[in-house]
Amino acid sequence: MKVNGIANVRTCITQARQDMVVNTQKGLPHPKNIHRAVKEPLALTSDIVVIGGGPAGLKAAIAAAGSGADVMVIDENYMLGGQLVKQTHKFFGSTDYYAGTRGTEIARLLIGSLRQNKNIRVMLNSVVVGFENDNIIQVNAEHGERFITIQYKKVIVACGAGESMLKVTNNDFPGVYSAGAVQTLVNVYGANIGKNVIIIGAGNVGLILAYHLLQAGTNIAGVVEVMPQISGYYVHAAKIKRHGVPIYTSHSLCNIEGTDRVEKATIAQFAQDASPIPGTEKTFDVDTVALAVGLQPNYRLCYQAGCKFKYVAGLSGYVPIRNKYMQTTKADIYIAGDCSGVEEATTAMMEGEITGIKAASDVKYSSAGSLERMEFLIEQIQEFRHTERSKKIREGIAQVIR
Amino acid sequence: MMKSIKFQVPAKERMCKGAVVIIECPEEIACDPCGSICKHNAISLNSVNSVPEIDFEKCRGCGLCVQFCPGLAIFMAAYNKDKAYVTIPYEYLPIPMKEQIVTVLNRDGTVICKGRVTNIVNREKSIGDTPTVTIEVPEEFAMDARDIMVDRVE
Numbered sequence: 285m286k287v288n289g290i291a292n293v294r295t296c297i298t299q300a301r302q303d304m305v306v307n308t309q310k311g312l313p314h315p316k317n318i319h320r321a322v323k324e325p326l327a328l329t330s331d332i333v334v335i336g337g338g339p340a341g342l343k344a345a346i347a348a349a350g351s352g353a354d355v356m357v358i359d360e361n362y363m364l365g366g367q368l369v370k371q372t373h374k375f376f377g378s379t380d381y382y383a384g385t386r387g388t389e390i391a392r393l394l395i396g397s398l399r400q401n402k403n404i405r406v407m408l409n410s411v412v413v414g415f416e417n418d419n420i421i422q423v424n425a426e427h428g429e430r431f432i433t434i435q436y437k438k439v440i441v442a443c444g445a446g447e448s449m450l451k452v453t454n455n456d457f458p459g460v461y462s463a464g465a466v467q468t469l470v471n472v473y474g475a476n477i478g479k480n481v482i483i484i485g486a487g488n489v490g491l492i493l494a495y496h497l498l499q500a501g502t503n504i505a506g507v508v509e510v511m512p513q514i515s516g517y518y519v520h521a522a523k524i525k526r527h528g529v530p531i532y533t534s535h536s537l538c539n540i541e542g543t544d545r546v547e548k549a550t551i552a553q554f555a556q557d558a559s560p561i562p563g564t565e566k567t568f569d570v571d572t573v574a575l576a577v578g579l580q581p582n583y584r585l586c587y588q589a590g591c592k593f594k595y596v597a598g599l600s601g602y603v604p605i606r607n608k609y610m611q612t613t614k615a616d617i618y619i620a621g622d623c624s625g626v627e628e629a630t631t632a633m634m635e636g637e638i639t640g641i642k643a644a645s646d647v648k649y650s651s652a653g654s655l656e657r658m659e660f661l662i663e664q665i666q667e668f669r670h671t672e673r674s675k676k677i678r679e680g681i682a683q684v685i686r
Numbered sequence: 687m688m689k690s691i692k693f694q695v696p697a698k699e700r701m702c703k704g705a706v707v708i709i710e711c712p713e714e715i716a717c718d719p720c721g722s723i724c725k726h727n728a729i730s731l732n733s734v735n736s737v738p739e740i741d742f743e744k745c746r747g748c749g750l751c752v753q754f755c756p757g758l759a760i761f762m763a764a765y766n767k768d769k770a771y772v773t774i775p776y777e778y779l780p781i782p783m784k785e786q787i788v789t790v791l792n793r794d795g796t797v798i799c800k801g802r803v804t805n806i807v808n809r810e811k812s813i814g815d816t817p818t819v820t821i822e823v824p825e826e827f828a829m830d831a832r833d834i835m836v837d838r839v840e
Contacts, residue, residue: 374756376717519757528795
């Protein structure tokens with residue numbers, strides 16, 4: 285979409301403003317009109333730049349600024365909090381680290397303490413497009429209306445993960461959403477997405493989405509999981525099962541039907557070789573298909589910066605090689621949260637805090653006890669990953685840590 | 687999957703004395719609020735990853751862990767005469783009213799009986815932001831009643 289003459293704007297995450305002009309974009313933008321839409325470029329500096337204002341980025345910024353560094357947080361959304369703002373359920377974890385607190389409340393607490401710190405500047409509606417030499421990043425700021433370069437001493441990349449798509453006929457129909465999009469619409473915007481929903485994927489994302497939709501009063505035809513067992517937590521599955529939601533394991537989505545939007549979805553039992561077993565098809569009258577079929581770390585920025593990478597299945601994709609302080613092979617670039625390997629919010633926050641303290645200390649800022657706190661967190665995060673369930677994370681990290 | 691999993695279940699004699707916790711959290715996950723909220727040391731965890739262990743004799747049935755558990759995996763049960771009283775965490779709207787008759791579901795979401803609401807801890811009073819609902823059901827359903835459906839009044 286085109287907004288105020290700027291092309292390629294993601295209107296789904298752009299807040300409506302007074303006198304905003306929104307047009308459907310046909311084809312590529314015409315360069316002759318661009319100079320009229322954009323403002324004067326700007327060159328800024330900051331000790332530490334944090335890319336992404338989700339759980340990892342917020343914690344990183346608060347920790348770095350708490351050590352005395354001058355910090356700038358950049359986020360593409362119109363508000364901070366990342367995925368926390370749509371997580372209305374209570375989080376697991378340690379009582380010392382927000383356990384029992386709803387994700388929405390954690391976001392409120394983190395944003396509150398960030399706003400109190402005068403060392404932190406926040407740049408919303410802004411996308412970091414790439415790294416230049418000499419520790420400079422380029423930012424498409426202010427909804428793309430201003431080009432900004434920022435010279436940094438250290439940068440913490442906490443840009444999260446992206447949702448995977450499922451290759452199935454008509455997956456471009458209106459009514460097909462990713463799990464995250466459904467949560468944004470329902471939990472953040474308070475919009476009703478549909479009356480009958482089928483959810484594909486019984487990992488924690490799919491199971492939690494089912495719970496959120498039950499709370500919103502939406503009927504759920506089922507949660508469909510291709511694996512023979514539910515991959516999410518027992519307690520998340522138990523919550524939706526006891527409320528009457530069927531979970532179809534060893535099943536997957538075969539087909540989406542409708543004239544110009546989702547009207548029916550067909551699932552079938554899948555054999556071990558991932559092919560549907562004829563005669564096992566079930567068709568549901570649904571208006572919405574929600575895909576919770578996995579996440580992939582957003583690797584592009586670090587890759588463009590020249591960090592060394594490795595593909596690690598246990599971390600869900602391409603991730604930078606790092607040391608225990610989450611420093612990449614480019615000494616001034618640190619990573620935290622899902623972009624370093626898909627995990628969950630508690631470990632993302634811990635990684636954020638570790639990188640915030642470390643990056644600040646590497647530019648000669650530290651506060652009383654901060655380095656001890658960092659070492660404590662490094663131990664704590666290992667304990668968190670000590671479960672049988674976290675085995676693939678542990679083994680994945682072992683492949684990329686130096 | 688769910689039927690094969692064994693939980694730590696209190697003896698019937700203990701449940702006859704009053705409400706006692708039943709924790710349906712059989713998997714090692716990094717989570718410890720139940721252990722930290724219990725004032726009577728009835729719930730212990732060796733580490734943040736441990737499955738909680740319950741000392742049913744120490745449990746007073748206060749219900750704080752039911753309200754606090756992020757996984758909504760803690761229930762309470764008590765027997766009195768031929769009735770059972772089951773407390774469940776409940777985060778749906780509408781919250782039923784005391785004395786209201788509700789539909790009772792088991793772990794698989796199958797309707798098993800009707801229940802009478804005998805107590806509510808609303809969200810404001812709940813220590814963990816989760817309301818709890820106590821229902822009276824025929825005694826044979828004490829170990830199956832795990833959720834309710836409230837008819838929406840149009």
